[in-house]
Amino acid sequence: xxxxxxxxxxxxxxxxxxxxxxxxxxxxxxxxxxxxxxxxxxxxxxxxxxxxxxxxxxxxxxxxxxxxxxxxxxxxxxxxxxxxxxxxxxxxxxxxxxxxxxxxxxxxxxxxxxxxxxxxxxxxxxxxxxxxxxxxxxxxxxxxxxxxxxxxxxxxxxxxxxxxxxxxxxxxxxxxxxxxxxxxxxxxxxxxxxxxxxxxxxxxxxxxxxxxxxxxxxxxxxxxxxxxxxxxxxxxxxxxxxxxxxxxxxxxxxxxxxxxxxxxxxxxxxxxxxxxxxxxxxxxxxxxxxxxxxxxxxxxxxxxxxxxxxxxxxxxxxxxxxxxxxxxxxxxxxxxxxxxxxxxxxxxxxxxxxxxxxxxxxxxxxxxxxxxxxxxxxxxxxxxxxxxxxxxxxxxxxx
Numbered sequence: 001x002x003x004x005x006x007x008x009x010x011x012x013x014x015x016x017x018x019x020x021x022x023x024x025x026x027x028x029x030x031x032x033x034x035x036x037x038x039x040x041x042x043x044x045x046x047x048x049x050x051x052x053x054x055x056x057x058x059x060x061x062x063x064x065x066x067x068x069x070x071x072x073x074x075x076x077x078x079x080x081x082x083x084x085x086x087x088x089x090x091x092x093x094x095x096x097x098x099x100x101x102x103x104x105x106x107x108x109x110x111x112x113x114x115x116x117x118x119x120x121x122x123x124x125x126x127x128x129x130x131x132x133x134x135x136x137x138x139x140x141x142x143x144x145x146x147x148x149x150x151x152x153x154x155x156x157x158x159x160x161x162x163x164x165x166x167x168x169x170x171x172x173x174x175x176x177x178x179x180x181x182x183x184x185x186x187x188x189x190x191x192x193x194x195x196x197x198x199x200x201x202x203x204x205x206x207x208x209x210x211x212x213x214x215x216x217x218x219x220x221x222x223x224x225x226x227x228x229x230x231x232x233x234x235x236x237x238x239x240x241x242x243x244x245x246x247x248x249x250x251x252x253x254x255x256x257x258x259x260x261x262x263x264x265x266x267x268x269x270x271x272x273x274x275x276x277x278x279x280x281x282x283x284x285x286x287x288x289x290x291x292x293x294x295x296x297x298x299x300x301x302x303x304x305x306x307x308x309x310x311x312x313x314x315x316x317x318x319x320x321x322x323x324x325x326x327x328x329x330x331x332x333x334x335x336x337x338x339x340x341x342x343x344x345x346x347x348x349x350x351x352x353x354x355x356x357x358x359x360x361x362x363x364x365x366x367x368x369x370x371x372x373x374x375x376x377x378x379x380x381x382x383x384x385x386x387x388x389x390x391x392x393x394x395x396x397x398x399x
Contacts, residue, residue: 029298030298032298032302033298033301033302036302036305036306037302037305040305040306040308040309041097041305042097044309044312045090045094045308045309045312046094046097048309048312048313048316049087049090049091049094049312049316051316052083052084052087052312052315052316052317053084053087053088053091055316055317055318055319055320056080056081056083056084056087056315056316056318056319057084058319058333059076059077059080059318059319059322060077060080060081060084061333061336062322062329062332062333062336063076063077063080064077065332065336067332068328068329068332069156070156071139071153071154071155071156071158071159072136072139072140072143072159072261072265074156074159074160074163075132075135075136075139075159075162075163076136076318076322078128078132078163078166078167079129079132079133079136079268079318080318082125082128082129082132082167082315083125083129083314083315083316083318085121085125086122086125086126086129086312086315087312087315087316089118089121089122089125090118090312092110092111092114092118093111093114093115093118095107096111105187108187109183109187111192112183112184112192112193113183115181115183115192115193116178116181116182116183116193119177119180119181119193120174120175120177120178123174123177123212123216124170124171124174125170126216126311127170127173127174127215127216127220128166128167128170129272129314129315130216130217130220130221130272130276131166131170131220132163132166133220133224133268133269133272134220134223134224134227135159135162135163135166136265136268137224137227137228137231137265137269138227139154139159140231140261140262140265141227141230141231141234142154143262144231144234144235144262145230145234173212173215173216174212174216176198176204176208179196179198180195180196180198180199181193181194181195181196181199182194182196205290205291209286209291210287213283213286213287214287217276217279217280217283218280218283218284218287221273221276221280224269224272224273225273227269228266228269228270228273231262231265231266231269232266234262235262235263235266261326263325264321264322264325264326267321267325268318268321271314271317271318271321272314275310275311275313275314276310276311276314277310278303278306278307278310279307279310279311281303282294282300282303282304282307285300
């Protein structure tokens with residue numbers, strides 16, 4: 001998670017108190033730690049970040065289309081932005097893998113100042129992604145649980161307000177990290193950063209840093225486990241509830257649509273929990289023993305490198321999840337990048353929801369396989385619903 005990933009930039013093993021000289025050399029690193037670092041930093045990180053940047057950029061191209069507008073899509077778009085920025089932050093560090101570039105004094109000076117910014121913003125964007133995942137899971141849970149109470153359902157303006165609040169609060173919460181480390185002015189020293197008095201202040205270590213771990217790592221994962229469990233439960237029982245309410249054909253379309261969109265959220269949350277499981281373990285260990293005690297031990301240093309790779313994987317795989325689950329996402333993606341948009345294409349639900357329904361002759365709308373949405377339809381409400389001119393209405397998919 002955020003607090004553990006922040007240690008990835010070699011700040012803890014290489015940083016010392018700026019007012020205390022080093023009295024003894026560090027012991028040699030074990031072979032397994034050297035191999036783990038090489039595989040994670042030199043092979044996996046550049047590959048995963050490159051693929052993740054491309055995937056999130058493609059996700060934004062699809063999710064920002066007008067026909068994809070919905071509250072859930074707003075949260076997924078914000079997650080793609082946060083993940084994209086997180087992955088792009090790692091790119092300058094990859095140039096240090098080139099010996100010719102890394103040996104230049106100008107690059108060394110730049111990378112030491114950049115590491116401080118990277119340290120803070122990594123925490124900000126990982127926290128944003130975590131709480132955006134909590135927000136979209138909560139939104140899906142409310143939409144399923146209270147689907148017959150439209151006033152309780154999250155709308156696009158509410159989703160945008162929540163997104164802005166998450167980004168602002170995340171940055172404010174991690175602002176103090178700008179003062180934890182300073183660049184090492186001695187370019188000949190292998191230590192990139194030096195710790196400040198703030199890190200060694202007992203009250204800061206006890207309260208601020210522990211609160212950081214709790215709010216950025218432990219609490220979001222706990223909420224996701226609880227909310228996702230309820231969401232899976234309602235997905236499993238939703239069909240029976242719809243039958244008890246004797247819903248209309250339009251409501252049935254809405255029901256199946258919401259089930260499918262919720263399945264995307266469930267898959268995203270499960271991947272998030274899996275990828276951050278190592279980070280939660282490290283966060284709990286740091287909270288109980290302190291970060292210096294943890295990240296000076298080779299075993300935890302190796303786990304930290306693995307955790308960093310898993311965090312990058314979590315920020316890179318959402319595009320694959322959308323393509324695997326959402327038919328509408330795949331169709332929109334192919335239409336955008338194959339340039340085969342035509343007036344006959346219909347923007348409907350994420351699944352073939354109306355394969356068995358039949359259209360009504362004599363209507364003014366184009367009907368394909370019982371679907372009544374056209375690419376030129378502009379009667380779209382803020383909650384993602386679309387109304388045709390023939391009196392029949394159905395709710396469009398979020399994804």
